[in-house]
Amino acid sequence: MMMTTVVLAGVGGQGTILAGDVLAKVAVAEGMDVKLSEVHGMAQRGGSVETFVRFGQTVFSPVVDPGMADHLIAFEMTEAARTLTYLRPGGTLVVNRRTVDSLPVLIGDMPAPEGLEEALVGEGAIFLDAEALACEAGSPRSANIVLMGAASYALPFEVPTWERVISDRVPPKTVEANLRAFHLGRDACAEGVCSL
Amino acid sequence: MSGNEAVARGAWEAGASVGVGYPGTPSTEVLENLVKYEGVHCEWAPNEKVAAEVAGGASLGGVRALVTMKHVGLNVAADVLYTQSYTGVTGGLVYLVADDPGMHSSQNEQDTRNHGVGARVPVLEPSDSQEALEYTRAAFEISERFDVPVIVRLTTRISHGKGLVTAGSRTEVATRPYERDARKYVMMPGNARVRLRDVAARDEALAAYGSTAEVNRAEERSQSLGVITSGIAYQYVREALPEASVLKLGLTVPLPAQLILDFASRVERVAVVEELDRHLTMRVRALGIDVEEVDLPRRGELSPRIVAEAFGAPPLSRRELVDGLPPRPPLLCPGCPHRGLFYALGKVRAVVTGDIGCYTLGTLPPLNGMDSCVCMGASIGMAHGMDLAGSVERPVVAVIGDSTFAHSGLTGLLHMAYARSEGTVIVLDNRTTAMTGHQGNPVNGVFIDGSDAPAIDLDAVCLALGAGSVRTVDPHDLDATLNVLREETAADHLSVIVSKAPCALLIKDHHDPYAVDEELCTKCGSCVRLGCPAISRDENGRAVIDTATCVGCGQCVQVCRYDAIVGVGPSCDLGGGR
Ligand code: SF4
Numbered sequence: 001m002m003m004t005t006v007v008l009a010g011v012g013g014q015g016t017i018l019a020g021d022v023l024a025k026v027a028v029a030e031g032m033d034v035k036l037s038e039v040h041g042m043a044q045r046g047g048s049v050e051t052f053v054r055f056g057q058t059v060f061s062p063v064v065d066p067g068m069a070d071h072l073i074a075f076e077m078t079e080a081a082r083t084l085t086y087l088r089p090g091g092t093l094v095v096n097r098r099t100v101d102s103l104p105v106l107i108g109d110m111p112a113p114e115g116l117e118e119a120l121v122g123e124g125a126i127f128l129d130a131e132a133l134a135c136e137a138g139s140p141r142s143a144n145i146v147l148m149g150a151a152s153y154a155l156p157f158e159v160p161t162w163e164r165v166i167s168d169r170v171p172p173k174t175v176e177a178n179l180r181a182f183h184l185g186r187d188a189c190a191e192g193v194c195s196l
Numbered sequence: 197m198s199g200n201e202a203v204a205r206g207a208w209e210a211g212a213s214v215g216v217g218y219p220g221t222p223s224t225e226v227l228e229n230l231v232k233y234e235g236v237h238c239e240w241a242p243n244e245k246v247a248a249e250v251a252g253g254a255s256l257g258g259v260r261a262l263v264t265m266k267h268v269g270l271n272v273a274a275d276v277l278y279t280q281s282y283t284g285v286t287g288g289l290v291y292l293v294a295d296d297p298g299m300h301s302s303q304n305e306q307d308t309r310n311h312g313v314g315a316r317v318p319v320l321e322p323s324d325s326q327e328a329l330e331y332t333r334a335a336f337e338i339s340e341r342f343d344v345p346v347i348v349r350l351t352t353r354i355s356h357g358k359g360l361v362t363a364g365s366r367t368e369v370a371t372r373p374y375e376r377d378a379r380k381y382v383m384m385p386g387n388a389r390v391r392l393r394d395v396a397a398r399d400e401a402l403a404a405y406g407s408t409a410e411v412n413r414a415e416e417r418s419q420s421l422g423v424i425t426s427g428i429a430y431q432y433v434r435e436a437l438p439e440a441s442v443l444k445l446g447l448t449v450p451l452p453a454q455l456i457l458d459f460a461s462r463v464e465r466v467a468v469v470e471e472l473d474r475h476l477t478m479r480v481r482a483l484g485i486d487v488e489e490v491d492l493p494r495r496g497e498l499s500p501r502i503v504a505e506a507f508g509a510p511p512l513s514r515r516e517l518v519d520g521l522p523p524r525p526p527l528l529c530p531g532c533p534h535r536g537l538f539y540a541l542g543k544v545r546a547v548v549t550g551d552i553g554c555y556t557l558g559t560l561p562p563l564n565g566m567d568s569c570v571c572m573g574a575s576i577g578m579a580h581g582m583d584l585a586g587s588v589e590r591p592v593v594a595v596i597g598d599s600t601f602a603h604s605g606l607t608g609l610l611h612m613a614y615a616r617s618e619g620t621v622i623v624l625d626n627r628t629t630a631m632t633g634h635q636g637n638p639v640n641g642v643f644i645d646g647s648d649a650p651a652i653d654l655d656a657v658c659l660a661l662g663a664g665s666v667r668t669v670d671p672h673d674l675d676a677t678l679n680v681l682r683e684e685t686a687a688d689h690l691s692v693i694v695s696k697a698p699c700a701l702l703i704k705d706h707h708d709p710y711a712v713d714e715e716l717c718t719k720c721g722s723c724v725r726l727g728c729p730a731i732s733r734d735e736n737g738r739a740v741i742d743t744a745t746c747v748g749c750g751q752c753v754q755v756c757r758y759d760a761i762v763g764v765g766p767s768c769d770l771g772g773g774r
Pocket residue numbers: 045527528529530531532533534554555626630631699700701
């Protein structure tokens with residue numbers, strides 16, 4: 001079987017690490033070799049976060065080079081633009097329609113980037129309002145799981161596997177809300193709502 | 197499992213009964229996971245040297261001990277390690293050292309294999325989580341068999357990368373009886389010279405062992421190219437050069453010379469692929485092998501692509517979407533107590549010698565709060581030295597975190613007192629070791645398993661070390677902090693100021709968020725200059741507070757001269773960004 005590479009990109013605190021962990025565990029549950037790589041430390045203090053998940057028969061490198069990712073799931077539009085370089089031609093791009101300004105923008109040292117959404121549309125991005133869907137699911141903090149739901153639409157795994165792993169991985173009190181969040185994300189893609 | 201989790205598992209399986217270390221990214225989670233296993237006593241030590249001594253003592257007492265640290269921490273512990281190499285061990289003694297190529301969260305890049313060569317101790321380099329477990333077990337065996345401490349060297353991608361692991365069960369090892377042997381354990385020159393002969397013999401035995409050990413293996417594929425590699429680089433080689441024969445070295449110090457010579461004789465060309473220093477390359481060349489020159493970077497991380505291109509693969513096309521994207525550096529959290537202190541330091545125009553911890557982030561704009569940062573504990577000595585230089589008119593102030601102060605700040609303060617300094621040292625006591633993930637330390641009185649521990653009395657300790665005054669301030673109270681700063685930087689005695697307020701991430705019940713009253717905001721920008729991630733400006737230049745991010749620390753309320761920042765009560769605004 002071919003190897004699949006997924007890059008998750010976001011901002012420290014957005015839950016990319018949990019999302020990557022869920023994805024990796026789903027792949028393990030479906031019998032694949034999996035490697036996951038993330039760098040934490042300073043990134044947790046609101047810096048950029050990149051998580052690489054690779055699965056297939058045998059996975060060697062845990063890190064990914066530009067042009068190698070099959071799927072890029074971005075939790076924020078600036079990070080989508082920053083990490084687009086990882087995506088191979090024809091790869092899928094799922095983007096949360098949202099920006100989180102970095103400090104240089106907040107304090108007015110640099111302008112906020114313009115026209116990100118249009119540029120990403122030009123790259124074939126599939127958009128989602130993950131926070132809104134998460135709120136609808138009853139847990140504003142589960143935007144990461146909404147995005148995994150959307151991504152699941154493009155990934156070769158069974159829905160029950162996702163449900164099982166999510167239930168195991170999130171805090172017990174939030175299982176129901178997270179499962180709803182997953183399905184809202186997935187349905188949005190199924191119905192074509194999440195594309196423009 | 198991550199590589200760090202796997203090392204913890206491996207140490208437990210090997211029957212280790214003591215684990216000790218100092219937190220440092222990317223090594224921290226090893227001890228945090230080891231403490232969860234039954235039968236292992238774990239501790240955070242105030243610094244790596246103490247940790248190495250504790251582990252050494254446990255080994256002398258006949259049990260297996262693991263000591264953990266990051267690469268820069270090994271410099272602190274090196275004094276211990278280099279002599280432990282002479283004394284050898286009783287129970288197995290393993291150093292887990294995590295290097296950080298690419299400096300994801302470190303102040304320098306450093307290749308721990310060099311310490312292995314310097315100290316003449318074996319270095320094992322796992323290439324994934326499974327090997328992290330197996331090599332840790334092997335390290336304890338090697339340690340006891342060859343009477344030597346052993347380094348297991350990880351790098352960030354091994355420490356934090358996750359892969360599938362087949363775990364085993366614990367082997368209970370009997371405590372080796374302690375027998376007094378001063379000639380082995382008291383390293384006076386006379387004894388040391390004798391031991392050095394044993395060390396030389398051990399080097400040879402280890403090299404011979406390395407040539408047959410399972411951790412070193414030749415994978416025969418095409419004979420036209422043979423690659424010698426170790427650690428994470430092995431994975432990149434396998435992905436980038438699937439046809440090449442590979443000599444995968446798990447034990448790189450000492451060098452398994454015979455194995456390498458045999459491998460080299462079977463292939464037409466020999467190349468070495470390694471991350472960081474050209475450590476293997478030079479040592480393989482010293483065996484007389486004609487190692488091909490490969491254009492690999494000597495700093496930062498490698499990747500499959502970098503390896504492939506070094507061997508002639510054409511570059512992949514890559515997309516760039518937008519030029520000039522704003523960078524996203526890490527920053528002090530909303531409500532971080534350090535922000536208030538740096539704000540006050542800016543007001544007194546202090547020259548700030550800094551240290552290692554979350555507060556290092558205060559260096560960034562808009563706070564621009566630090567003038568130097570070298571290594572753990574350096575802030576205090578640096579401040580004193582700057583005073584000696586006598587060239588700065590502004591007050592010189594050292595800042596140091598609570599855990600860092602315990603790590604290596606105490607001796608610096610002791611020296612300032614001894615040298616009759618009239619300087620100012622600020623201990624940023626946020627009740628935890630925040631940067632590495634909120635570990636306990638001797639100042640906050642939390643033990644590694646979360647239980648209560650005796651907390652040192654900072655005031656009493658600083659006074660006993662010779663400080664002329666110790667004053668505690670709440671850094672969220674900007675005026676009070678500023679007043680104390682002014683008084684103590686002007687005072688003609690050695691001053692310690694304890695800036696005390698818990699890390700924002702430790703607080704479960706935050707205050708209600710604040711908001712900006714549009715009518716009252718004059719767009720002066722004072723609050724924006726605090727650098728709180730919750731505060732930005734709208735398109736008209738007015739300040740806005742993201743109520744979803746604000747934790748209600750109240751610092752911005754105090755810097756607004758127009759009373760435009762007001763409480764809004766509990767909020768469930770979705771907010772955040774645009
Ligand atoms: S983790 Fe704590 S100490 Fe570190 S920046 Fe955040 S609030 Fe400040």
